[in-house]
Amino acid sequence: MRLILLGPPGAGKGTQSTRIVERYGIPQLSTGDMLRAAVTAGTPIGLEAKSVMARGDLVSDDIVVGIVADRIEEEDAKGGFILDGFPRTVAQAEALDAMLAKKGIELDAVIELKVDEDALVGRIEKRAKDTEARGEPVRKDDNPEAFRIRLDAYRSQTAPLSDYYRDRDMLHETDGMAPMDEVTAAIETILAAHAA
Template identity: 60%
Template sequence: MKLILLGPPGAGKGTQAEALAKRRGLIQLSTGDMLRAAVKAGTEIGRKAESIMKSGGLVPDEVVIGIIAERIGQPDCANGFILDGFPRTLKQAAALDELLDSKGTILDLVIELKVDDNALLSRIEKRASDTIAAGGTPRADDNAEALKTRLLAYYRETSPLIGYYFAQGKLRTIDGMVPVEEVAREIDALLDA
């Protein structure tokens, strides 16, 4: 099973992807983690990404797609994977479709976690206060201004993927406002259908 979890920042994609990976024996693929792993492994694409990342630049789509291609070709991805943080744009979605097609496979399902923007702000503020209460340091982007900036980027660049995957018949939408456990049950019900 090859899946994408889609939704705005703070919707719970990472939380659900991690739990789903454990329940279903899938691999959670975070583009950030994959980039760091490729750099550490010293692969050709990793070396390209490293020079870009060191200079503070954004890693181009073709490099990210190359890293995804390397990663999904590994044996632990044979049973499937969940993409976390990719694709973020229509161009990346089209490149992903081409990559999967070249490997003789397809994306099975895209699950959108639909949430209210005001609730996202409350979630982000709670995550920051919980982190502080536990003696940690909250993420730098766990604040109202950063969330607004991230939401603008999401609506401008990523939300068009909802229509893209709907047109392919792969999009399913879940209410991300319900408790975490209920979201997990709804995802499982979709996958079992």
């Protein structure tokens, strides 16, 4: 099972990824984790990424795709994987498609968790207030202003991926505002159709 989960921050992608990992025994591949691992391992692409980061520059799409290409060759990813945080843009999706095509690999599904952004902001604001009320520091991710900035970035950069994958008949949408177990069940239904 080779998947991409889409949805804005706070949509529940992390929770659902964890459940898919447990159910199918496939790794969740985070580009941040893969980048750090490649740098630590000193792979050719990792060394390239290290020099880019040392200059304070952002790692290019080519490097990220190269790191993904190396990672999906590892034994635990042979039976499939979930891409987490990648692709973020249509250009990255095109580069990913080209790399997978060279390897003779196809994605099974792209699942988008559809959410009400105002309700998400409300959830974050409530969580921040509850945390403050307990006298605990508010997590950076739970800062409502920072969250709105992340939502704006998602809307401008990543949301166009929905149309990209819809045009390729790969996009499956599910209600990310439903209770967690219902979202899991909806994803299971989508995956079962692809596993058949």
